Amino acid sequence: MKRPEVLLIDDEPIVGQRLKTGLEKMGCAVEVSKDPKEAMAWVNEKRFDIVITDIMMPEINGIQLLEAVKEINPDARVIIITGFATSELARESMEKGAYDMIAKPFKPADLRAMVAQAANEMGFTDVTDGQERHDA
């Protein structure tokens, strides 16, 4: 069973802490970073399938990461987490090929559904968002 490589970047550490377990349970291999510089380094040396990134971070923002990811793996799906859905940056990220975006504050289940859909589209059929498991 092939697992999608997922990278989650948000400078708010709680975001990574809370989402990591859930994503792993879905059947993803998850790397978490709260430092966009560190994440950028990882992106340049490893091929990720799905990258979830906050758009507004110090020094390196989500769009720069998006560009870097797309350069190495054009097929990679990049999900953008934004402060406001309507911001310039969010629109710019969609134009630059982001897969989808989700506005803070969001429910973990919504993000998981988004990741599951992306993974399924990429051929990782084993990945489920596990929604039914918790809704019971």
Next chain:
Amino acid sequence: MTPDENAIDKKDGVIDNEKELLERPVFSFRLQIILGFFTFFILSVVVTVGALIAINQIEKKFSNVQTWERFLFNIEQARRWEKNYFLYGRNLEEALSTTAEAKGLLDENLKKFEGSEIPVYKETIKKNLVLYQSNLLKLRQLERENPERMPPVDDIESNLRLYGARIVNEAENLAASEHEMVIRWLQLVQKVPAYFLVFLFFLMIYMTRFLSRRFMKPLKYLVNETRRIAKGDFTPVQPLRKFRDEFTTVEVAINRMLRELESRQNSLIESHKLRAVGILTAGVAHELNNPINNIMLTAHSLLDEYDDLTKPEHIDMIKDIIGETDRSRSIVHNLLDFTRENKSSFEPIDLGSLVEETTKLAKNQARVRGVPIKLDMQSGLPPVMGDRQKLKQVFLNLVLNALDAVDKNGLIQVRVRYHKLNFLSAQVEDNGSGIDPDVLPHIFDPFFTTKPVGKGTGLGLSVSRGLINKHGGNIEVESRPGKYTVFTVILPYYPASPTG
């Protein structure tokens, strides 16, 4: 105290000031000029009256001299007739009649002479005259008694000579002293106008200097006051003069103008603050999203994975929720603190932490633009005296301006440190587009803006400078186009400078 009460209080203060100015005793320039001219008039009247009196005196003395000369003429005539009598035995009647004439003249004028300031031996003259006359009469009687042959009259002759000489002598003396008096008065009449002219000349110089000084002093005072007002100090004008004059009207008008200016300035500051609040609110909405998102994610995780987690993990997550709630609260608090309307009050403020708090307000704007803000605070600085909110407004404005000036590779550096003498400096430096040298001298002018219409009011820096000036400080700017711009806020620290 609510702002309304504050406003009323201030208004009352200005009205008190106006009342105080108008209640001062009147000593107007009109009155002063009138007094000056009146003094001249009085002096002229005195001198003219003096001259008239002198002329009158001269006239009197002159007539005295004339009288004495007529008297003398009569006496001398009488003595000639007397001599003729002794030589040729005739003219005794003529001698008697001229003597009588002289006596009549003397009797007529003796009263007049009594008021004269020359000590006259009028009685002696009169006595001598009477003696002279009686000797002449005695002579006539002898002649009538002895028509044929005159007895020897040597004693009468010598008596007549003696008294005649005495009368002539005294009358001459009197005429001479009266003449002398006439000359003395004439000299006085000549000298006094000359002295008066010299005196008048100096009096006029003095009056001119006195009046112009009295006129220039309040004028200079007002010029200095306008300079102070131009710097943004709207304290009412309160001249030290004890009197009310034409300038008081001007001063009252200036104070009314100041009241208007101050209320306009305040509404400018307010509108400018509202603009900053608008920018901030967008940033704060975003800033709030982070802790709310963290709370949401944590709460959901707790719900979803409750059974899989250990008790310490539960506690950690609940603590996270509490922590993030606190964070939300402080973000809201910060914004409210900035917008809250409260009485302007000066208090000792740690400039470093105030600047740091302000920078936090703009943090989200900075993050949206991906511009880092680097803080460099010197530690152990003395506090400044200031109005916390107003200072925050100034620094927020500077930081937001800096953010507007930089592009993607922008960097904003904020420094607080010792300046020269008793001052601290807070610098906001950006590596943005810089300010054109042509524009640089105008950036503190009200309504001057380089931003497109609707983007900036052109009031930020003007209002900021006004606020900093009120703190006894100043804002300076240095810029190189394409390289950097540094705004330096200089504030006096406390308690070294009482002006703070």
